[in-house]
Amino acid sequence: xxxxxxxxxxxxxxxxxxxxxxxxxxxxxxxxxxxxxxxxxxxxxxxxxxxxxxxxxxxxxxxxxxxxxxxxxxxxxxxxxxxxxxxxxxxxxxxxxxxxxxxxxxxxxxxxxxxxxxxxxxxxxxxxxxxxxxxxxxxxxxxxxxxxxxxxxxxxxxxxxx
Amino acid sequence: xxxxxxxxxxxxxxxxxxxxxxxxxxxxxxxxxxxxxxxxxxxxxxxxxxxxxxxxxxxxxxxxxxxxxxxxxxxxxxxxxxxxxxxxxxxxxxxxxxxxxxxxxxxxxxxxxxxxxxxxxxxxxxxxxxxxxxxxxxxxxxxxxxxxxxxxxxxxxxxxxx
Numbered sequence: 001x002x003x004x005x006x007x008x009x010x011x012x013x014x015x016x017x018x019x020x021x022x023x024x025x026x027x028x029x030x031x032x033x034x035x036x037x038x039x040x041x042x043x044x045x046x047x048x049x050x051x052x053x054x055x056x057x058x059x060x061x062x063x064x065x066x067x068x069x070x071x072x073x074x075x076x077x078x079x080x081x082x083x084x085x086x087x088x089x090x091x092x093x094x095x096x097x098x099x100x101x102x103x104x105x106x107x108x109x110x111x112x113x114x115x116x117x118x119x120x121x122x123x124x125x126x127x128x129x130x131x132x133x134x135x136x137x138x139x140x141x142x143x144x145x146x147x148x149x150x151x152x153x154x155x156x157x158x159x160x161x162x
Numbered sequence: 163x164x165x166x167x168x169x170x171x172x173x174x175x176x177x178x179x180x181x182x183x184x185x186x187x188x189x190x191x192x193x194x195x196x197x198x199x200x201x202x203x204x205x206x207x208x209x210x211x212x213x214x215x216x217x218x219x220x221x222x223x224x225x226x227x228x229x230x231x232x233x234x235x236x237x238x239x240x241x242x243x244x245x246x247x248x249x250x251x252x253x254x255x256x257x258x259x260x261x262x263x264x265x266x267x268x269x270x271x272x273x274x275x276x277x278x279x280x281x282x283x284x285x286x287x288x289x290x291x292x293x294x295x296x297x298x299x300x301x302x303x304x305x306x307x308x309x310x311x312x313x314x315x316x317x318x319x320x321x322x323x324x
Contacts, residue, residue, distance in 0.1 A: 022251075024265035024284045029275035058277050059253050065282055066251050067305045068230040089184075089228050091221050093301065094191075095275070103186035113191035113257070115220050120227055122186045139255065141303055143229045 022063045033074060033096055033137050043073065043081065049151050052079025052128070060144055067144050074137040075099060075128040083125040083154070088146035090118035092126070092138050099136030100127045104158035110138065123152045184225045195236060195258055195299050205235065205243065211313050214241025214290070222306055229306050236299040237261060237290040245287040245315075250308035252280035254288070254300050261298030262289045266320035272300065285314045 017025035019037045028036045035056060043053040053075045060069030072095065075081065083102075092101065094110045101108045101116045102125045110116055110126075118124045128136035179187035181199045190198045197218060205215040215237045222231030234257065237243065245264075254263065256272045263270045263278045264287045272278055272288075280286045290298035 022281055024281040025279050026270040027277035027279065029273070033275065035277065059279055064251060064279055066253065068303060070253055070303060089226060091228065091232055108188040111191070113195065115189035115197065117187050117189065117221055117226055119184055119186040141230060141232060
């Protein structure tokens with residue numbers, strides 16, 4: 001009989017991690033752009049300045065010790081975020097469809113994998129063109145500690161050229 | 163002759179933004195997973211503990227005022243990151259292919275759009291399986307101020323079950 005080879009402890013299949021808490025976890029994406037147990041939220045409670053946009057808080061508000069929040073936003077065709085400004089910067093990464101990012105008076109086309117940096121106090125808005133074949137979805141990473149946005153009107157959006 | 167309608171100033175086509183600086187900018191993705199003007203970097207200078215992995219610094223190291231850094235890593239089939247730990251947490255978002263994230267003694271399969279949170283001081287490693295049809299690419303967001311990683315051996319990786 002051959003000598004038994006000591007068995008190396010096998011690595012375990014992952015348990016279902018709790019979404020809440022500061023432990024390592026997988027926040028698994030389901031079909032489409034939904035994540036297990038992550039609720040769909042309204043973009044903002046005030047609905048006067050935006051249209052057709054939803055928010056999912058992925059990381060940063062459930063006990064995780066990071067200096068930033070990661071959110072997923074989705075804008076339906078014809079929808080848009082509030083035209084606003086704030087001192088904190090935004091980092092946006094396209095994940096689905098094609099949209100537009102306006103910063104000041106410039107408009108960038110944003111496709112999957114494109115990265116947009118919105119500098120401090122630049123008025124900005126994200127939009128999904130009317131007639132787009134699918135929503136415009138993007139990750140948005142922001143500092144955990146940040147100032148509140150201030151809506152701006154269509155005028156005075158660009159401190160460079162106005 | 164009809165009266166001329168005052169022309170509304172048109173929004174401008176975006177200029178090519180400088181990659182360096184704290185202004186709004188688009189960091190455009192080119193074909194594949196490359197970004198305009200963003201250099202491909204070695205994952206680490208010490209090559210003893212990792213294999214087949216590259217890094218691209220997307221946001222946070224070029225004058226941007228954010229409390230975090232956004233990086234894109236890509237691991238070739240059969241490659242892996244250093245098995246290591248640190249006090250700061252990681253947020254990883256799958257962008258290309260399928261890979262594995264080991265945290266402690268658990269292994270998660272990570273596909274596009276899946277989010278992994280690596281909790282403080284959990285030993286962890288990212289891998290692309292040998293024979294995978296494409297590299298495993300992911301975004302990794304970390305605090306701008308963070309402690310240095312400490313490599314760990316194959317033993318003692320899990321403070322929960324060892």
